[in-house]
Structure formats: C-alpha cells, structure tokens
Amino acid sequence: MSDEPTFASALVDDPPQPMIGCRGVSKTFPGAGRDFVALDGVDLDIAPDEFITVLGPSGCGKSTLLNLIAGFDLPTAGTVSVAGGPVTGPSPDKGVVFQDFALFPWLTVRKNIAYGLREKRLPKAEIRRIVDDMLDTVGLERVADHYPHQLSGGMKQRVSIARVLAIDPRILLLDEPFGALDEQRRSGLQDELLRIWEQRRKTAVFVTHSVEEAIVLGDRVVVMAAGPGRITAVVDVDLARPRDRTSDEFNALRREVTAHLWS
Amino acid sequence: MRATDAAGPAARTASGGSPEATAEAATPRRTGPRLRIRPQYLAVPVLLVVLWELAVVSGLIDARSVPAPHTVARTWWTWAAGGPDAAADPYSGTWLPSVYASTQRVLFGFALSAVAGTAVGLLIGWSRWARMLLQPVIDILRPIPTTAWVPFAVVFFGIQPTASIFLIALGCFPPIVLNATAGARGTPDVLVSAARMLGTSPQRTLWRVGLPSALPSLLTGLRVGLALAWVLVIVSEMVAVKSGLGFSLWDAYYFGRMDVIVVAMLTVGLLGYLSDKLLNLAARPVLKWAPDVR
Numbered sequence: 001m002s003d004e005p006t007f008a009s010a011l012v013d014d015p016p017q018p019m020i021g022c023r024g025v026s027k028t029f030p031g032a033g034r035d036f037v038a039l040d041g042v043d044l045d046i047a048p049d050e051f052i053t054v055l056g057p058s059g060c061g062k063s064t065l066l067n068l069i070a071g072f073d074l075p076t077a078g079t080v081s082v083a084g085g086p087v088t089g090p091s092p093d094k095g096v097v098f099q100d101f102a103l104f105p106w107l108t109v110r111k112n113i114a115y116g117l118r119e120k121r122l123p124k125a126e127i128r129r130i131v132d133d134m135l136d137t138v139g140l141e142r143v144a145d146h147y148p149h150q151l152s153g154g155m156k157q158r159v160s161i162a163r164v165l166a167i168d169p170r171i172l173l174l175d176e177p178f179g180a181l182d183e184q185r186r187s188g189l190q191d192e193l194l195r196i197w198e199q200r201r202k203t204a205v206f207v208t209h210s211v212e213e214a215i216v217l218g219d220r221v222v223v224m225a226a227g228p229g230r231i232t233a234v235v236d237v238d239l240a241r242p243r244d245r246t247s248d249e250f251n252a253l254r255r256e257v258t259a260h261l262w263s
Numbered sequence: 264m265r266a267t268d269a270a271g272p273a274a275r276t277a278s279g280g281s282p283e284a285t286a287e288a289a290t291p292r293r294t295g296p297r298l299r300i301r302p303q304y305l306a307v308p309v310l311l312v313v314l315w316e317l318a319v320v321s322g323l324i325d326a327r328s329v330p331a332p333h334t335v336a337r338t339w340w341t342w343a344a345g346g347p348d349a350a351a352d353p354y355s356g357t358w359l360p361s362v363y364a365s366t367q368r369v370l371f372g373f374a375l376s377a378v379a380g381t382a383v384g385l386l387i388g389w390s391r392w393a394r395m396l397l398q399p400v401i402d403i404l405r406p407i408p409t410t411a412w413v414p415f416a417v418v419f420f421g422i423q424p425t426a427s428i429f430l431i432a433l434g435c436f437p438p439i440v441l442n443a444t445a446g447a448r449g450t451p452d453v454l455v456s457a458a459r460m461l462g463t464s465p466q467r468t469l470w471r472v473g474l475p476s477a478l479p480s481l482l483t484g485l486r487v488g489l490a491l492a493w494v495l496v497i498v499s500e501m502v503a504v505k506s507g508l509g510f511s512l513w514d515a516y517y518f519g520r521m522d523v524i525v526v527a528m529l530t531v532g533l534l535g536y537l538s539d540k541l542l543n544l545a546a547r548p549v550l551k552w553a554p555d556v557r
Contacts, residue, residue, distance in 0.1 A: 070460065072456055072459075072460075089459070090456065090459040090460040091460070091462070092460070092461060092462040094460065095460065096456070096457070096460045098453055098456075098457065100453060102451075102453040102454055102456070102457040103457075104454060104457070104458075104472070104475070105476075105552050105553070106475040106476070106478070106549075106552045106553075107552070115458075115461050116461035116462050119461055119462035119463055120462060147551070147552040148552075149552070149554050163461070164460075164461075167461060167462070
C-alpha cells in the first residue's frame with residue numbers, strides 16, 4: 001500500500017534484503033526435569049511479497065516459529081528480524097490470523113474489523129471507508145452487524161482475515177487458519193486468500209499440517225520435523241496459480257514433499 | 264434466572280466454539296425475557312394462597328401467629344395508603360417512606376461495592392502484583408460474616424443510616440470482587456495477543472480486553488451482591504438504624520403485629536425481585552454478545 005513508509009526499500013543494496021530473517025533461532029521451554037526444545041537452530045530468509053508455507057507434524061515447532069516472528073514470544077538463542085529490524089514484540093506491521101479466530105466476542109463483525117484502525121486513531125470516516133472495503137473484499141456485508149457467535153467457522157475466519165488486512169500489515173502470519181474447517185470451505189477460503197494476496201501482495205507465512213494446502217498456496221514449502229523442531233527441507237513450487245490439485249506436476253510435488261515429511 | 268454461587272466460575276464465551284454454529288448468518292436472537300405472564304405459572308402460587316387463607320379462616324392455624332392473606336392485604340393497603348383508622352394504626356401511611364429509606368441504603372451500599380469490587384477484582388485478576396498484595400487481605404476478611412461487623416459498625420457510625428450502608432457495602436463486596444477476578448483471569452490469552460497485534464499497548468489491554476471479557480462474570484457477581492444487599496439492609500435496620508423496612512419489621516414484632524411483619528417480608532421480596540430484573544435490563548445492552556447470559 002502506498003502510504004506505508006518504505007524504509008525496507010530505502011535500505012536496499014545488492015542482494016535484496018529479506019522481509020523476514022531467522023538466524024540460528026532456537027526456542028527452549030523449561031519443563032519438569034528436562035527442558036523442551038521446540039526449535040533448534042532455524043535459519044530461514046523470506047523475501048518481500050513471498051508466500052511461504054510451513055509444513056510439519058504437530059510438535060515440530062511450526063507454531064512456535066510463527067509466534068517468534070509475530071513477537072508473541074522471544075527466541076532463546078538467535079535473532080528474528082522483520083524488515084531489517086529485530087522483533088521485540090507484537091505490532092500492527094505483523095498481522096496474525098489465529099487458528100481459533102480470536103475475534104472479540106463482544107464486538108460486531110464491523111467493530112472487530114475496525115478494532116486496529118481505532119487503535120491507530122484514524123478519523124471515523126476513514127475507518128468506515130476501510131471497513132466497508134474489507135467487508136466487500138471478504139464478502140461479509142450481509143453480516144456486518146452480527147456478533148461472532150452468530151457466524152459459521154468460515155465466516156469467523158474471513159472476519160479475522162479482514163481485521164488483519166484492514167491495518168495493512170507488512171507481513172501476514174497465518175497459524176493453521178483453516179484447520180477447523182471442513183474440506184470444501186477450506187479450499188474455498190484458500191482460493192479466496194490467494195485472490196486477496198494477489199491483489200495486495202504481502203509477505204505471507206502460512207503454517208499448516210496439510211501437504212496439499214502447503215503446495216496449493218506456497219511459493220516455497222518449508223518442511224519441518226519434530227524432536228527437536230528444525231527445518232528439514234525447503235521445496236520450491238514452480239507452478240502457475242491457480243494450481244490444479246490433480247495435475248501430474250502437482251502430484252510429483254506432493255510425492256516429494258511427503259517424502260521429506262516422512263524422512 | 265438463578266443467582267450463581269459467588270465463587271462459581273461464570274459462564275464464558277470465547278470466539279471459537281462450534282465451527283459450524285450457523286451456516287447461514289443467524290438472525291439476531293430474541294433478546295432477553297419479555298414480561299409475559301402465562302396463567303399456568305400462577306397456578307401453584309394461587310393455590311398456596313388459597314390454602315393459607317383456608318387454614319387460617321378455619322382455625323387450623325392461629326390467626327394471631329399467622330395472619331390470613333386478606334388481613335395482610337388490608338394491612339398493606341393501610342400501611343401504604345393510610346386510611347380511616349389512621350389514628351389507631353401507627354404504621355398508617357408510612358410504607359412508602361420506609362421503602363424509600365431502605366431502597367436508598369441498598370443503592371448506596373451496593374453502588375459503593377460495585378465500583379470498588381469491580382475495580383479491585385479486575386486488578387487482582389489481571390496483575391500478579393495486585394493479586395499478591397490484595398488477595399490475602401480479601402481471603403482473611405471474607406469468611407467473617409457481615410453480621411459480625413454489626414457492633415463495630417454501630418460503635419463507628421452510631422445508630423445512623425451510614426452504619427447500614429457500611430454493612431451493605433461490606434457484605435456485597437466479596438461476591439462482586441470474586442466474580443470480577445474470575446472474569447478477568449478467564450480472559451482467553453489469544454484475545455490479549457490479538458489486541459496487542461492490532462496495536463493495543465500492554466497497559467490498555469485490561470481496559471480493552473479484560474473488562475469486556477469479564478462482563479458476563481461481573482454481572483453474576485453484581486446480581487449475587489444485590490441479593491445480599493437486601494438481606495443486609497433488613498438485618499442492619501433491625502439493629503443499627505431507626506427507620507426503614509427492617510426497623511418496621513422488628514418494631515412490629517415487639518407489638519405482636521404479625522400482619523405488618525408479613526407485609527414487610529413480602530415488600531422486601533418484591534423489591535429484591537424488581538431490582539434484580541432492573542439490573543438485568545440495564546446490563547442487557549452491554550451483554551448482547553453473550554448468548555448464554557440472559
């Protein structure tokens with residue numbers, strides 16, 4: 001978006017700076033008796049406007065990695081940086097879409113979407129314009145004045161996405177956002193997310209445990225393994241979007257990624 | 264509507280729940296109970312009153328210890344509206360001033376407790392420091408029955424309405440504080456994370472997330488507190504004040520006016536019921552979002 005300060009591009013030198021950089025990132029949670037190593041020495045660079053999917057079994061630290069990038073937690077060792085600066089805490093330039101939606105149940109759809117804009121103290125008219133635009137983008141005009149408990153899971157997740165897009169963050173972090181939805185809604189929302197992403201072009205990190213979802217969405221698929229959590233492979237997805245989930249190329253990638261997952 | 268126990272964790276709703284709650288967007292649900300009196304609900308109460316009347320009129324129960332319903336109705340009328348035998352009955356026409364005095368004390372005491380209890384409870388629920396400093400004080404004082412404070416209140420405030428207000432405020436405080444604490448502590452962490460991510464500063468998360476999230480639990484505490492306030496206004500007026508419904512009730516006991524006592528009891532019951540309904544009505548606009556708080 002145009003009115004954002006563009007200090008990332010101002011710092012550009014020859015090798016373009018990654019939007020998200022992880023260097024030797026480790027995270028250990030103190031436990032009874034033995035500490036739990038959630039992440040062990042993760043290195044990952046994500047370019048501006050890149051769509052990365054992070055795939056792995058539960059316990060591989062993929063959500064931990066996302067929390068570190070979001071600033072909800074700090075690494076035990078190593079550094080996480082976004083747009084060249086170290087991550088010190090959550091902020092509106094790092095938008096997060098949670099698996100369980102995390103909508104404010106006491107606010108209507110409209111006010112949930114407006115929440116971040118009100119915290120920014122934008123003028124009322126401006127907030128209204130952006131919220132209407134977002135409602136249109138995710139197709140929820142009809143339920144604008146409903147409360148979250150009156151919505152289906154798919155609708156809730158669309159509100160959650162709209163709420164984050166409204167504050168126009170630099171990066172978009174999605175933690176198994178469609179995990180609670182059935183297959184049909186899931187692929188519908190995947191298409192919708194891609195459509196929005198292609199319009200607005202953001203750096204996106206999408207955590208999932210579905211091989212198909214990882215390949216449908218990502219420019220690259222980061223495969224992780226558990227015990228301790230680490231990256232085992234990064235697979236490029238050189239398929240044009242929209243991707244045909246049943247094509248030979250797609251299936252070849254599915255085999256490759258699955259092989260990494262099980263190795 | 265039932266008053267949940269003070270310590271009981273209040274019903275809470277986070278966004279989450281069943282993923283496919285309503286496929287199509289549901290129309291907003293009917294909000295709250297309407298005042299609709301169905302005759303079948305009155306069957307048992309009417310039957311009880313009839314049995315009571317018959318028992319007294321037939322002499323099964325001594326009319327001097329339990330006045331008949333028709334006596335009670337007549338006493339209520341005289342007490343409230345005055346009457347031809349005004350000179351004979353010292354209570355004639357004094358009902359409304361008594362109701363006013365007691366209601367005022369309940370409102371003052373309850374309001375004091377509501378403000379203080381909500382503020383302290385939210386703080387304890389939100390901040391480890393506040394919990395460390397304040398929780399022990401509350402835990403030690405809470406088991407002391409409010410009635411045990413009566414002598415202290417009288418010595419401190421004298422036979423004055425202030426003593427009554429003090430006792431009411433003291434008695435309402437524990438349920439309000441406990442429920443406010445439970446409400447704030449029960450705030451889903453993910454909502455705090457979401458607010459921080461959307462630009463809320465750490466200092467304002469209590470105001471932006473903790474308070475609204477605690478509202479259903481807060482209402483439970485306020486309702487329990489308000490019910491206690493009516494108990495305490497009667498108790499305190501019996502011993503520490505020379506006016507109000509509790510005073511009339513105790514005074515009537517000395518003169519053997521059981522009819523006045525029954526009217527006073529029914530009056531307090533009615534006032535308690537009405538004030539609870541009013542509290543719910545007042546809370547409804549801010550609790551529209553909570554489907555299971557009604």
